[in-house]
Amino acid sequence: MNEKNKLLIDLIPDEWGSKLERDGFAVVNTHAPPADIQFTSPMHVALVMLSAQPDRQVALNSDRRQTGLAPVGSLELFPRGSDLFALWPTEKQSVLIAFTDDHLKQLAGEEFDNDTFSLRPLSIGSIDRDALEFAKRIKREIENSELGHVDSLNALATLLGVHMLRNYSTIQTRTELRSQGGLTPNTWRRVHDFIRGNLSEKLTLVEMAREARLSPSYFSRAFLKTTGQSPHQFVIALRLAQAKHMITETNEPLEAIARATGFSKHSHLTALMRRKWNVTPSDLRRDRDDIAASGESEGDA
Template identity: 45%
Template sequence: MAETVGSLLSSIPDEWGPKFETTSGAVTHTVTGPNSISYRTPSHMAVVMLSPQPGREVALNSDGRPQFLAPVGTVEIIPASSDLFARWTVPKENLLLALAPEQLSKLAALEFEREDFEFLPPPAGHVDEKALLLARLVRDEIQKGESINHLYMGSLLTVFSTYLLRNYSTLQDYPSSRYRGGLSPKTWRNVQDYIRANIGEQLSIERLALLAGLSPSHFMRAFKQTTGQSPHQYILSMRLELAERFVITTDMPLAKIASLTGFANHSHLTASMRRHKFTTPSALRRGRFIR
């Protein structure tokens, strides 16, 4: 799996599951146990249970270790620099989201026009169905390994982070800044030009939103209103069209085409083209000589 594992998740054993990091945050899908863990959190963290945990123990900045039932969808919020202890007595599947304080403060400023906030952890065993839906979407994407869509994952983590700020922090009483409508023609041209010029790079929602002068969540809404597609869908379509043109009109190696058009490798390009175009680069190139 193509991944960048930084300090945000360094306290989580690698063997527990795959890790992935973007400018929006880091995430790991863990399957382990029975087990326990104890550490000081280097970042804000959110855990969503994807399997039930009877008799779970969690202590946050405390010596007390109460046991409780954590059903599927249980959300736990751990603020940065907290002393955390957790123990589980059955095999556990969960999603762990790690968010750097400075990055989250920037997001809060864009979304709520306030950088200062505190997280408000919910009571033990608190179930949140929307957080569970987001966690499952992130899990499904991270399980794709090398075929992971970096822009889509960044979008999911941005939406997830905004949701946590809106529902589990002191910002819950602050309305997010209001924006309606699509991108202006000039902004849309600038965004299009930037995407075309950087189609082979790992594009991020944060960079595109900054270019448009909008918060990430407002940019995603305005982009879809303008194009009828989400940013990751639109950019994937552009990449596939460009790759198809290179395959048909040049003798460039397929691995090189994959690199130039923003795919992780030849197999990633092949899998994406098969899924969305119902063909493969090799088939397209063979067809060039059959006509």
């Protein structure tokens, strides 16, 4: 992100919670004391309440403040360039997801064949159950930072961005004429080959959907119907299987294997492998070596 977009992260105090920046979007998992904040937003922002906020005050591009109850699941949207004032008299837990203008325009073009839009701000207390579920999943990914959250956060942010555009923007959506089934055999083969050929690279939902020649949200649904897994879950499973093969069949260093199979670092691979199979890469390599040593001893005898 450029310096202008980093300002959004900088304006939120570090002690309020975890802050992450990715290509085109940023996420903040906040647990803030009573406070107020005022700034001009350099990004498009979605704020989802994870705790009820009585007597919350918000003013957007105006000196007039709305005051009211923001229950759990309330969604607030602040378009890029908005002058925002917000005050909360009680402790606040929330998830904030912010998109650069370029990123949201690209997503709108991929999903709707139209990158001209404006977001519609919401009044205090506007509940969105879908956005709440996205926020809860994003919070879990941030709190389990060793478990592959980069790819998962990218997918969740993409789907939330599509949700925002579809439900709270002026965009003219295209008519979805495709069936609600899974991927066709040819599309599945093309996507599967693309994933296998790029396991060592960052694989985003948008890139996989583009390979399938489908919109991101439709691709996500069709992929789940075809495989029983989300694209992110499927990619992680393939990466783990490839890593296991390389650990047991080659002498490559474990750090190199982690990078070759798309994991950011060895500890990332270790955490996921332990969670899925209750075993670590070092365990697999040691078991392999023990078996080989045992076979050599029997041959000598």
